[in-house]
Amino acid sequence: MAEALSLKSRWAAGEVTFGAWCMMPGALGVEAISSLGFDWILVDMQHGCMDYGQALDMIRAADIRGIPAIVRVPWNEPGIVGRVLDAGALGVVAPMIQTADDARSLVDSCRYPPVGRRSFGPVRVGTRDGAGYALTANDRVVVIPMIETRSALDQVDEIVSLPGVDAVLVGPFDLSVALGLPPGDNDGKPIFDDAIKTIVAACRRHGKAVAVLSNAAVAPLRVTQGFQMVSVTTDIAALTSASMASLRIVKKLE
Template sequence: MRENTVKAKWRAGEVTLGGWLAIPSTFTAEIMAYRGFDWICLDMQHGLIDYADAVRMIQTINATDTVPIVRVPDNDFGFINRMLDAGAMGIIVPLVNSAEEARRVVDACRYYPAGSRSMGPTRISVSAGADYGARANDEIACIPMVETKEAVENLDEILSVEGVDAVYIGPADLSITLGLPPGLDNGGAFEEARQAVARACKAHGVVAGIHADATLAAKHAGAGFQMITVSIDFRGLIRAASDDIALAREQVRSVVSG
């Protein structure tokens, strides 16, 4: 089994920067995986990626040094098992609001005795090696999301669940439950919650993660976050295409009008 270099970097106190995929394309996955991100997450909650897409995209990412992570649609034992069998090295689970829900995440991510994950070697035994079963519990990253006011209020209990490697803030949903508009960097109650997550994670020895962009990476790293999303496939495509057409039209106008 390959080493989860993201978990190794977390243990060393390093900040890891990740990319986010919503477009169901192995080519997009390949482009992103060769850009130097520590990890790439396939978004199966809000993205357009289905299971067959995900298997192929994970295969593509696993051919690089980048670590493949999957955000599953919900806290579903069977779906989490399938994505791990597909080769995901980490699982992000949305809307985890209590210690009991966090325990369900861990239970799905870990083989006995740490959990109840089923041994399904149809694909993983081919791609990950004979030692996968012995090493998976240590290498797989188990990451509940903190994205509601309730989750922040129950944070100490969630972080006390054995087997939780990191928690990951979803800023938009968290902002909404705090009475704010959706956004990546709201002030007020959101900023208080962000700082509370960072403090609690440090106290419990759990990695703090957050969904962000490149402009916010330094701010979050300075606050102690070690898992930061800095790029999303479709936003990068929108930005590049918009910049290209704007520049081209400006230059064409200057020639035509001249």
């Protein structure tokens, strides 16, 4: 399998990749979503409701469909980063990055020596990829620190320029709060628009991709702004909206 490498190649070629954000625990939802043509799925262990065992099953479900599973870990901590990679995640998103040193620590946790300090023990992923996994893991795993704090925004150029950082992910809700705005997509507010421009420009300067949590309404704007890794839905939002639409149709027939 070389899904993460294909993501890197597609980003390098200027392609946009679209994904789905999984907040609900369980493999079945991932299997359903992964059959629809998304380029990646993200298992959200920070704000989602899954534990490690459930995240492992979700990664397996993505593997069955041949789609890369990216995991947002609860915190930038080497133990959990190593565990989700050993489970088979092909990328890691780390929240609440504050400094370039934080991002460097994330890279170290994701890369085997000599370029990092990831501990060797690819138990589950070894059953998937065989003994050669460790030889290719450093090239295949995508490392994605989040830019969602004022400190990270101030150091975005230093963060993006780090070797081993493949992309940065904008968290528009926390970034908005850090900028003194209500949580959400605050497009049209100059301070928010300037932050987006600053992040995208830094990524372009250093040849890195830029990612974002988004939705179907805002995603087209994010593509025109230069984002290459764009989520277009969350599983819970999709379930809620579809269920609401069905209920409204039935109620109109009463």
